[in-house]
Amino acid sequence: MSTVSGPTVYEPEDPALLARNLRVGTRLFISATAFVFMAFVFAFFYLKAVNSNGLWRPPHTNPTQAYGIATLVCVLATAAVFELARRGLVANGGGWIAALAVSLALGIAVVVLCVLQILNAKFSAYDGGGYASVFYGWISMFTLFWLGAVYWIETLLATGIRRLPVPEQPGTDPVLLLRPAASGCVVFLGTMAVVGLFVYVLLYLIK
């Protein structure tokens, strides 16, 4: 179906427009993300309340607190260090690349801890009742979204280090274009930190 044709010439993209797109897009994505995890919150309370056949949480289904605490600390630290990096980036200060690198390392640590949590759990998915289902489902879903956050941090770091010119923004310092992305990423990380807090409180603290 041949349709549109014509001279393919484009005006340079307005950095302010790109920033607005990213800001709005990030917030919408966070809304969608929140609803994914709200489904797990709902599942937690629903299955706990229903307690089918008394099998919501058999006695042996206790997660390892050390993993839970370590994961939560790393999640919060990733978000906090990233915020420091973002402030350095916005203020044109030094050290933001180092901060991004630390944030990335912490982010990867979260992924490793989540995988270890699942592999070393003292209960399996099939004999742990409703609780085990929520535990396995939620932790794995959290890991998937967190991998997205880690990818985002990595791209910012790589772009900041290489500083290659941007074809669609001739003459613009590529680092300036990182600011809206960093702002978006920090909001996403903040959201994931809240989700991480929920994970810890619901799955590790509530009996």
Next chain:
Amino acid sequence: MEAATTTSATAITGKRVRPPLLDYNVIWAVALGIGGYFLGHFLGARIGHHLDAQSMSDQDDMAIFAGFIVATIGFLLGLGFFAYPVSRILGRPATLREGEEHGPWRYFRLCTDHKVVALQYFVGVFFFFFVGGLNAMFIRAELTHSNATLFQAGNYLTLVSLHGTMMLMMMSAAVLGAFGNWLVPIMVGARRMAFPRVESLTLWLTVLAGVVLLSAIFLGGFPTGWTGYAPLSDQARGGMDAYLFSFALIGISLALVGLNMIATVMTMRAPGLTYNRIPVFVWGVITTSVLAVLAAPVLFAALYMGAFDRTIETSFFLPSQGGSPYLWDNLFWFFGHPEVYILALPGFGIVLELLPVFTRKPLWGYRVAVAGMFGVALLSFMVWQHHLFVSGINANLRPFYMFTTELISIPTGIIFLIGIGTLWRGRIRLTVPMLFCLAFFFNFLIGGLSGVYLSDVPSDVTTHGSYFVMAHFHYTIMGGLVFALMAAIYYWLPKMTGFKLNDTLAKVHFWGMFIFFNLTFFPLLAAGMLGMPRRVSSYNPSLHTLNVFVSSSAFLLGASMLVLLINLVWSQIVRREPAEANPWQSKSIEFQLPTPVPAHNFDRIPVITSAPYSYGVEDAPPVADFGAQAGHGGPAVAPEGGRA
């Protein structure tokens, strides 16, 4: 356009165009997708075997899911979706455009031109739409006998399930994907969508979802209908995995489409396009998008849980192991009911957009119509438990959900009245798009009125699971959305492709579709009242004559859709006639552009100067000033999206 401010796309992307066959394209995608499936299946079987030793999990399910996941990765890899993320990992800068320089091959790969994506959507969605329609023909063929004759009971259930799921999945994408992607950027005066790669990704995920769903036939089918109820879903064969995976792909696609649409409208409106000048079709897309962004993620989470139940033996929906099937019911219908409005709201938008053009008078009650759409969207999140009236809902909650369900008829009724008010004393032109709009009102009225009975607990308990429900939602979805979609096809497709549609064939299509749609589904309201159950191929022999009549009508309805197909092939491929720039004398911005619309949409970003519905208004200013230079040099977008 000043040379200093423009750059060729090749220069922007910084890439040399490779020979099409060696570049990313759908051929590679299919090859890598198939290869990926077998690789994933092999790996999944190994993992499943390991789990099997511990948990007695069904290793086939693990293998099937792993196959689908690796197939998806391979498919997207072949289309070129991983090139950009990998380049970003390596620190290369962000770019927006990709695959726009590939001539006809851009239709067969990742392309960031919104007009190309829209046409890809059109072809892809309509292919699966016809597959779903073919399933309906098989269903009606079976129902010409009062006992199972052509298909075994299980195969019949799979046919019904495939039909329902395919139609729901594809109709969600039909308006937003094909028409939303093409029209929204142009209607808001932009050159692209906010996130062009995401736009293309949503298309290919939709196509893949259709293929994966069809693969259910080879995996033993699935018996649950489109609702996928547990615990039946836990007990079903491998086809259920295809249902879960394909619906999850659609959920992701739908949420991303919604996100992209909202971001585009919020940030990329041309100067002067204030909120009260936004075309009502765009409002329909926005309200739909809000639902998609918020409801589809819950569906995704529910399907994820279902997949876990079937692979690693969690028990989200298994009461014998601490779960609950009502958890699925709640999560599914939290998405499922808004989904009905994800289908309906774009239909409202299309009809209200077209009525002023063919009545030559302004849209009556524009703001009320927009408020009505938001009212429908908001209330659609508060009614889902009416689907559980007969399946475990606390009896004390029934009145509340009955009330909210009946409440939603108010904004819907308002939108309906806005349409009638626009028709009132208009100079009506009975073109084919207008005929479909008028049929929409007739059908949707029947659909809406039959819905009132289903919102009422006593009558719902009586008719639940019967053909009355089936006829009701076909009147709303097919009689509403699909008729509106047909209006959109005849109205906008010539603009989109640059070639006219045959008017005689279009009229034959309309009359055939309208008459036989009603002759098919109106008697089914009666069949439901007489107790004929859904999803069962056997029925009381006393209903045989009625069913033979309905099936005959359904076959003729199917034949009318073939007329559309013939028209599309004839006028868009075989005997092309260039379309006029503005055949309907529309004031809408897309019809002020040449046909075909240039690749970059506008030489200059237009300045919107008035509302788009000033038909019949003396001395009405033009809708947009296309010669104005808003902003200097090019990036002509109002500072805060629309305020000039």
